[in-house]
Amino acid sequence: MHRRDFVRSLIAAVVASKGMVGQQAARQQLPIAAPVPWTLGLNPKTPIPQTVVAEGIAEAKLRFFTAPQMESMKRLCDLLMPAMGGKPGAVEAETPQFLDMLIGESPESRRKIYAGGLDWMEAESQKKYKLPFSKLDDGQATALLKPWLRTWMSDHPPVESHADFVNVAHDDIREATFNSEAWAESLAASTHEGTPTGVYWSAVDPETHGTGPSPKPHVQAAKGAAKMPMYPR
């Protein structure tokens, strides 16, 4: 080898080795080649995305009330719990929409009180004023409902027809409104009132799904059923 060629190859080797070191350093900073365990990297410092409650943003499709019942419900909410003293009323708190969901998911006995009560209220309105309840003014609506208001103690709402609906709905409307985001925001704006909160218990461990006459066995992939393993997720 000529001396010139030797020097050139020596330089090339030095450059190459420097390049290799550089590559190693770069490789150390790269993530581990995929696939990696799915949860790798999650830790207590992982930022938690900020979300909002959907009902404040999105329009909910009616689930239980009919459209006319929802109109009556909104009027009822506005009458029984209007906005007062800087606090939102039941309508501003989206209480009618919330109750549509809550009652829709509730047992038959509760659904019956609401559906029957709203229909009764509408029929009474038509009979007395020849108007839908949603179009009554405060005086008319008050005259229709006030005779059915009762005082009562916890767990013992009135059981007589119509009084049951009026008093239970009143109670539900108040609680749903107090517990709404709109109400909490109005309190947060106040100098001497805080947002009402409670201690929420998570499910303390996974649910056992084996309800019914006999516990469900653990699901296993059936042999030969598919080439890809089918694990329950």
Added chain:
Amino acid sequence: MKSEVFDVLIVGSGHAGGMATKVLTEKGIRCLMLNAGPVADVSRDTARKPAYELPYRGFRPPGRLEHVFQSNEFNANVWVDEQEVPYTFDPAHPYNWVRVRLFGGRSLFWSRQSFRLSDYEFKAKSHDGFGEDWPISHADLAPFYSRVEEIFQVAGALDGPPQMPDGNFVLDDDPWTPSMQRFIAAATPKGMPVCKQRRAMGRDGLASSVNLLLPDAEKTGKLTSIANAVVRKLTVDKNTGLLNGCVFIDRHTLQEMSVKARVVVLAAGTLESTRLLLNSGLANSSGVMGHYLMDQIYGAGLVASVPEARGGKGKGIMGGAAIVPRFRNISTKSEKFLRGYAFNVTSSTGGVGARNFAAFGAELQQKMEEYHGSAFYMGIMGEVLGRRENHVRINPGKVDAWGIPVLHVETKYTDNEYNMAKDAVDAATQVVESAGFEVLSTNAVPNPPGYSIHEVGTCRMGDDPKASVLNKWSQSHDHKNLFVVDGAAFTSAGWQNPTMTILALSMRASEHLAEEMGKLNI
């Protein structure tokens, strides 16, 4: 390890099981405790949240826990799920079975009211001819009550009449507020004794098995505990007829497992202990097991207002709480009912609920502001009589999530309880009106049976093996190495919160058991 035979198997970790574990391990006895649910870790399992962040804005999740009136969305996950562990009843006669399977059981959540039974309960039949006397008296249990009161730091005053024996209290010498003084002045001429409330203060705000009993047992090194162990049946040595352990199912994996022990102590809660015995076919030569289910009527009472405290003038007038122990059928005799009821009395400085006004909107708001800080509450705790027909039995047609047959509960209140509730509301109305208070709302209808979470009986104790399941030591008449130390042992319910009596009975039974084991009698 797997062939290890424990000295004592204890099923359940609440007040009853915790006390048995503490007593037995401190005497050097090796105990295995099984609990059907997991350990609750408040720092891991709870978070402070606003109601609006929850799917149902804090309302009880629809369709869940229909018979747990105490539940809401915040605490829904602490109660036993009615779908996971169902029970059956005639829909015309519902039963509210309120259960907690977390380690520590219902001792994690209770009202802390801490009363002794008196001989008006222990010797009730001798007093009025109904039911059966207990095989023990207050004098037998008094030393154990005292030690329990010391552990649980029960606050109260030494002001009890004979029907509410005094105890070893952290003395409450706070003066009565003016509203309470007026109530006392009105109640006394009507024969109502008014006493200071009696409450377990515990330690660090909690009065539970998990902080007052189990740590002492764990310190001994003699306690082994398993969570999520759902006991399916107790096992028996065919040669001796004695119990020798149990079969349980792991709550998550459904794996069936077994353990061995020389003695079995049941403390799973009144109805779960009875269910386990009925499913095991044990200890029922008397045929009494499951019968004489009792509790207390709750829900009846009134809400009143102290007029002078309205309009923001309540400070210095309102505040304080009292107990009016049973006053009916002590020195007089009612025509309408046997036994009696007590009143919880509270003079409140807080708001008055909207339900107490037949108004809405601005009118309601004005009323609530005016009445704020003037509320006066009276609520009943009434004794339910022990009747054979009020019972539980196994429903072989339905099983829980672990394939274990469930309980069918058949119980209802009678005219005795309904008349008692009506009398209570009448008496309460008279006394608060005499005091010059305004009655805002009343209710004379008791909540469904079970609501008080004070279910007792179904394995009652007695001297006669043909008429009782347990003897005076809470020990099975049929199997000498079986003890039931929870509320199932009660012979009558009384009006009192049963917790102090359950604890005292468990302590007494466990000391007797330890002594008998020491003598090799068991």
